Amino acid sequence: MATDARLPLVRTVRRPGLVPVLGTALVGLLLVWLAINLSQSPSAFFSAALIGLTLGAVYALISLGYTLVYGILELINFAHGDVFMLGGMISATFIVQIFGIKGGEGALTLWPAIFVSLFAAMAICGVLNATIERVAYRPLRNAPRLAPLITAIGMSFILQNVGLAWKGAEYVTVQTPTGETLLPTGQVFSIGGVTYTWNKLIVVLLTVPVLLALIWLVQSTRQGKAMRATAQDRDAAAMMGINVDRTISFTFLLAGALAGAAGLLYVLYFTQVRFDLGALQLGLVAFTAAVLGGIGNLPGAVLGSLVIGFIQAFNERLTWHSPGSDWTESIVFSILILILVFRPEGLLGERTPEGG
Secondary structure, three states: OOOOOOOOOOOOOOOOOHHHHHHHHHHHHHHHHHHHHHHHOHHHHHHHHHHHHHHHHHHHHHHHHHHHHHHHHOOOOOOHHHHHHHHHHHHHHHHHHHOOOOOOOOHHHHHHHHHHHHHHHHHHHHHHHHHHHHHHHHHHOOOOOHHHHHHHHHHHHHHHHHHHHHHOOOOEEOOOOOOOOOOOOOEEEEEOOEEEEHHHHHHHHHHHHHHHHHHHHHHHOHHHHHHHHHHHOHHHHHHOOOOHHHHHHHHHHHHHHHHHHHHHHHHHHHOEEOOOHHHHHHHHHHHHHHHHHOOOOHHHHHHHHHHHHHHHHHHHHOOOOOOOHHHHHHHHHHHHHHHHHHOOOOOOOOOOOOOO
């Protein structure tokens, strides 16, 4: 006699966990805060948004360097921020000392100096980053992960001391005799009290072609396919005839060139750079942006950079219950901790073998 051993169907109801509830609550409070600021002062809100767009464009060039290296080696290159710092110093040296731009020059003098400085910074920083990979990281490629990580931190300190010995502990400035940026500051448009100036637009206009060229290179060229194959499986890529060492060196070259471009844009927009800028300030902010978007993911790095740029601008420029600039770094690194704890793959996920 057969017995029916089937269990009765039990309908289980899953309760939402604590983390999603807290995350939803925080996002809701943030949206309410933004909505109140928008209603009370629309001009301040949109002005801050335009500044955040400019900051995000600069951060994107730096965070893409972190993402490229991590995507192909699963290595967090902590020396990348210091390569960016040296790119800023190289750009300042070319603009101020070699070309003698002091402000007040016409476009026929300023723009050739900017473009020559841009290519010089990208070339020098690219070669420097590739050299770091060849000397410091390649011998440790099969070592435990802690070894290249410590080496990256050591290279960061070395580059900081190079900048300190070269330019000293004071800020290196690139500005007019009156303390203003060399870029034109005239109005592009002014609507309802929201003014957009040329110096902000120029940063975006210089950044967008670089980002588009990077995406085209990675997705549509033979070298880009080699980079993606190496990131997916180095051994399989080598068996298919790809020169893995050369591909990794090219990736570091490309990441360094992006850092050099970011260094030029930074000194043109913020007018000053110092030896500790890369490691202690913008380098960590850009790293946070890369983690927020999904390190190893190029669109994620851009998205994370824009989010961080907007957060910084809103925090420092909105008027209703804004913490202020003293709290910017605390907020940014709190976001880094929360992302690492609750969503380590970032907003757009992680396109690496480790991330699955």
